[in-house]
Amino acid sequence: MRFAVYQVSRRGGRDKNEDRMGYCYTRDAGLFALADGMGGHPEGEVASQLALQALAARFQREAKPRIEDPLRFLHEAIIAGHHQLLRYATERALMDTPRTTVVACLLQGPAAYWAHCGDSRLYLVRGDKLVARTRDHSYSELQSTLAQVVPHPVMGVANAVNRNVLFTCLGSPAKPVVDTAGPLVMQAGDRVLLCSDGLWGSLPDAEIAEVLAAQPISQAVPELVERALRIAGEKSDNVTALAVEWEAAEDQEALANVSTKTLGEEVFASTIQASLAGDPVAADELDDAEIERSIREINEAIQRSSHKRR
Numbered sequence: 001m002r003f004a005v006y007q008v009s010r011r012g013g014r015d016k017n018e019d020r021m022g023y024c025y026t027r028d029a030g031l032f033a034l035a036d037g038m039g040g041h042p043e044g045e046v047a048s049q050l051a052l053q054a055l056a057a058r059f060q061r062e063a064k065p066r067i068e069d070p071l072r073f074l075h076e077a078i079i080a081g082h083h084q085l086l087r088y089a090t091e092r093a094l095m096d097t098p099r100t101t102v103v104a105c106l107l108q109g110p111a112a113y114w115a116h117c118g119d120s121r122l123y124l125v126r127g128d129k130l131v132a133r134t135r136d137h138s139y140s141e142l143q144s145t146l147a148q149v150v151p152h153p154v155m156g157v158a159n160a161v162n163r164n165v166l167f168t169c170l171g172s173p174a175k176p177v178v179d180t181a182g183p184l185v186m187q188a189g190d191r192v193l194l195c196s197d198g199l200w201g202s203l204p205d206a207e208i209a210e211v212l213a214a215q216p217i218s219q220a221v222p223e224l225v226e227r228a229l230r231i232a233g234e235k236s237d238n239v240t241a242l243a244v245e246w247e248a249a250e251d252q253e254a255l256a257n258v259s260t261k262t263l264g265e266e267v268f269a270s271t272i273q274a275s276l277a278g279d280p281v282a283a284d285e286l287d288d289a290e291i292e293r294s295i296r297e298i299n300e301a302i303q304r305s306s307h308k309r310r
Contacts, residue, residue: 001028002259003107004245006217008225012198012236018044018100019196019240024056024270026065027263031055033104033272034194034242036120038169047085047098049273051170054081055104056272065265070106071180074115078102078170078178082117085171099171103134103194106182107246112192113182118169121200123193123208124184130209132184136197137168137177164197188247191217195224198237202228217243 011017018037035051037044058077067073089097101118119136168177
């Protein structure tokens with residue numbers, strides 16, 4: 001398995017950045033995830049971090065080095081994150097539960113599988129075509145979908161609802177709705193983008209796909225993020241994006257070009273924090289230096305593992 005990956009998170013006009021993202025992989029599988037802590041509820045940054053930790057922990061436990069049932073895994077891992085949020089609130093006697101959206105993609109063998117809850121999105125671009133995009137768990141997207149099926153005045157523009165109002169998320173009192181999709185057979189050069197609503201809320205799907213297709217992901221991702229921040233202005237939401245290029249060329253100049261072919265069956269690598277403690281600056285601004293440091297640590301661990309097997 002070979003892939004290139006690039007990720008960046010920028011705080012917009014908010015007091016803090018409650019978005020989190022990361023990835024982990026074994027020899028035969030890679031998990032990429034992004035979560036967006038929800039405002040209006042306590043500790044959104046904790047919610048998003050706990051959701052990613054639940055995904056990474058289950059991936060480490062089950063990817064030996066493959067996931068037996070990818071769709072079941074994604075669904076159960078996301079629900080595990082939901083239960084973790086409920087336990088967190090109960091143990092601390094919080095009046096409200098921290099809440100977050102989440103989107104995750106599992107690449108394994110020649111295929112991609114993905115799942116989401118809320119309005120953090122996945123885009124899959126092949127060549128210059130948008131092949132797939134998740135559908136938000138929002139009342140506005142539901143209204144739009146219903147209007148296409150059953151046209152009616154009540155579904156018209158005059159009755160449009162706020163796109164930010166979601167009908168499900170992790171940490172809510174009701175059991176979350178988790179949509180899964182796949183397998184979709186990947187082709188060399190396919191690109192997967194995970195992003196928070198701070199990105200897609202400012203840029204149309206066509207523009208996102210166009211930029212992602214036209215440049216290396218190490219250039220496309222920061223350009224998309226900067227465009228979104230510029231368009232949204234001072235009141236911009238936090239903007240977070242993680243892109244993966246499948247079977248990227250080995251000589252491609254990307255921030256991280258990972259080949260897992262030499263990994264042992266028990267090797268597990270992750271950029272997702274194992275605990276909530278960490279550098280507050282790095283937590284708010286996941287910049288190139290921070291990502292490079294994480295990747296360097298992973299590669300050093302892989303090299304140590306390889307030496308031990310010799």
